[in-house]
Amino acid sequence: MLTSFSVHATQRYQRPLSRTLSSAVFCQGSLWRQGGAGTGVANIVRLGIMTSRSAHGAATPDATAAFLSKHPTLPTATLPKRGLVLSKLGFGAYRVNSSQSAHRAALVKAVQAGVNVIDTSSHFGHGTSEKFIGETLDDLFKQDAIKREQVVVVSKAGFILPPTTDFPTSELENVSSYAAISTTSYHSIHPVYLKAQISQSLDRLKMDKLDIFMLNNPERMLGDRMLPGGFSKSKLYKEIAEAFAYLDTEVEAGRIGGYGICSNALHIPTTEDHLSLKTILKTRHDFGWKLENFVAVQAPLNLFERDLVTDEVSTKSLATEAKEHDIFVFSNRPLNAIAAGQIITLENKGQHTRQENSVKLLETLDLGFSSLAEMELDIKELIDEESIAMKFVWSEVLSENLARLSSNYFAAKHFLEREVLPAIDRDLKILEDSTNDQQDRDDKETIATWIHRYRREAETLTKDIASFCQLDSDKRNDELNLVLGLICREFVSDVGQDKVDNIGSPLSTKSIQYCVAQENVGCTLVGMRRPEYVHDAVAAAEASRRLTQRDLGLIAQCPLLLNTTS
Known part of the structure; x- marks a missing residue:
């Protein structure tokens, strides 16, 4: 039983939950069931076998400081x-798993090398990241x-990933403890769901305590x-406050060290889905959650997207505002920018290699x-149906649009x-269907061969266009x-007097260096x-x-970076 609710939270959760995920919800392969009416969050039980955990304890100030003292060159x-003392460089575990030895x-x-921060999430690879x-x-x-x-281990929850495509949507109708983003995508920060996810995360991580647990992208x-x-x-702010009130009990129970929010909109006041840190902080007066347990926020930062650290005349940046409340700031996506409607991967291999490949x-x-x-000319000779033959003009369509496609790699x-x-x-x-319907055709095999070859040639060409x-x-x-x-001679470079040997991507190192150098950003998470x-x-x-x-x-102020921020 969780017995450490604040008075306000206790009164709320002793009543039957009106915002339950369902009587039975499959989450990432494990079945969870809520207790009967009136039992509340404390009686939610897991139906399944708990894996054994081998790592006891959690990060401590003395131990983290001692570890990093052995790596004095790392900020x-x-x-x-x-x-806790954290390396300003963190290991982002979005796309890692045990099947890759390189990971x-x-x-x-x-x-x-001294990196003592690892950031993962319950939904990364359906839990395979945490397991790794x-x-x-x-x-x-x-x-x-x-x-x-x-x-310092950080994990998050919020995304609901069904183990199969047969997610029980019918059982979730008229239940407001989750958001249905689409027929296959759901999101929840309800205490029932958070309790389940913390338990699963601890099992996969083989730990009995998370140092920081974050609500993941609640703006979704x-x-x-x-x-x-x-x-x-207003409904979402209430959900966040209720989640924080519940997470206070997890802190007191010793399963998490503190909590926070990871968001793609918390730092951008101009977006429709922006969540205000100031408004979130105000909710503690009505919901009784403890400010001392709200320890961190996480948001994107890179050379193009600088909103996290950019103070405006009338608006403080999220990093500045967080610092005023002793809230630690993590940044993510240092190498993947979203700017001017494009996804930009901040990576380069060197001009000489690119010219040869080009x-x-x-x-x-x-x-x-x-x-x-040539194949499109051939098919016009093989078949009489002009309406079908005229469909095969893809060489012309793609060649005419090559310049436009090349302006945006990810969109292309x-x-x-x-x-x-x-x-x-x-x-x-x-x-193929038209040919098969004509019983008296004696060139069906020729057309079938053409179809097979055309598909293969088209696949090869589109891959080459993408590479271009x-x-x-x-x-x-x-x-x-x-x-x-x-512009800046202090940037890491693979050339010159102060070059660093074996740099794979000079642009990537510059973006990471820029992010880590930010005074109000405590740790930059890098994949x-x-x-x-x-x-x-x-x-x-x-x-x-x-x-x-x-x-x-x-x-x-670099001219190539201007007019591209959010």
């Missing part, structure tokens, strides 16, 4: 309300490479398409367009894979890398799935001390 920050090698290398973190850390604990008390709930009138902001790819594209065009890739190839398949199916678009993106990144290097990525990130973090406030201001 650190202190979690104000807990006294394990990367995490081990990061820890060896748990297994890898468990091995490191047993080898005494690092102690549990020295590492504003996109509810099922609730009459939608999910209002020449080869242009030659390949020319051959691909010519081959497809999505368009080619989700629109063009399915449309080509539909056209080929029409041709990537090269065009790389060209812009090379230009940005060059300009940034000219480091390979040891070489760890090398670049650590080099960037160590060099972040070289950037002054003047440098940061000059970087923000």
Whole structure:
């Protein structure tokens, strides 16, 4: 039983829950059931077998400080309300799992380099990220490479990921404890769901305590398409406050060290789904949650998206506002920017390599367009149905739009894979059905061979077009890398007197260095799935001390970065 509710929270949860997820909800493969009427949150039980946990305890101020004292070149920050010392570079575990040996090698290398912050989430890979973190850390604990008390583990919950496509939506009708973003995407921060997710996270991580637990992107709930009138902001603020009141009991029970919010909108006042930190803080007066347990926020920051740290004349940035309340700031997405309607990957491989690849790819594209065009002429000779033959003009359509496609790699890739190839398949199916319906045709085998070859040629061409678009993106990144290097000589570089050897992506290191250097950002979370990525990130973090406030201001004024912020 959870017996440490505040008076206000106790009164709320002793009543039957009107906002339950359902009498039985499958969440990531485990069945959870709510107790009978009047039992409240405390009697929610898990039907399943708990895995054994081997890591006891949690991060402590003395242990984290002692660990990082062995890595003096890596910058650190202190979690104000807990006294924990964190490396300003964190291991982001969005796309890692146990099936990739490189992922394990990367995490081990990061820890060896002094990185003592690991950020994951219950929905990353349907829990495989947490499982990977748990297994890898468990091995490191047993080898005494690092102690549990020295590492800060952060996880999150909110996304509801059904284990199958047969999610029980019928059982959830008229229940307001979750948001239905679509027929297959749901979100919840209700205490019933949070309790379940914390238990599952601890099992997968093989731990008995999370250092920080975060509500993950609660603003998604504003996109509810099922609730009459939608999910209002006032309703969401109430949900957040109730979640915080519940999480206070988890802190007192010793299952989490503190809580926070990870959001893509908390730092941008101009967006429709913006959540105000000031408004969230005010809710504690009505709901009784404890400010001392609200320890952290997390939001995106990169060279293009700088809202998190940019103070305006009339508006403080989220980082500044959080600092005033001793709330630690994590930043994420340092290498993946959303700017000017595009997704920009801040990575480059070097101009020489790009130029060589560009020449080869242009030659390949020319051959691909010519081959497809010749096949389209052939089909016009093979069949009499002009309406069908005229469907095959894809070589012309794609070549005419190549310049436009190359301006946005991610949009082009999505368009080619989700629109063009399915449309080509539909056209080929029409041709195939029409041919089969004509019993007296003696060239069916020839047309079948043409269909097979056309599909193969189209798939190859679209892949080559996507690669060409990537090269065009790389060209812009090379230009940005060059300009940034000219603006600020203190940036990490793979050339010059102060070069760092074996840098894989100079632009990536610059973006990480910029983020880590921010005074009001405590830790920058970086996806480091390979040891070489760890090398670049650590080099960037160590060099972040070289950037002054003047440098940061000059970087923000880079002409290639202007007019692209949110």
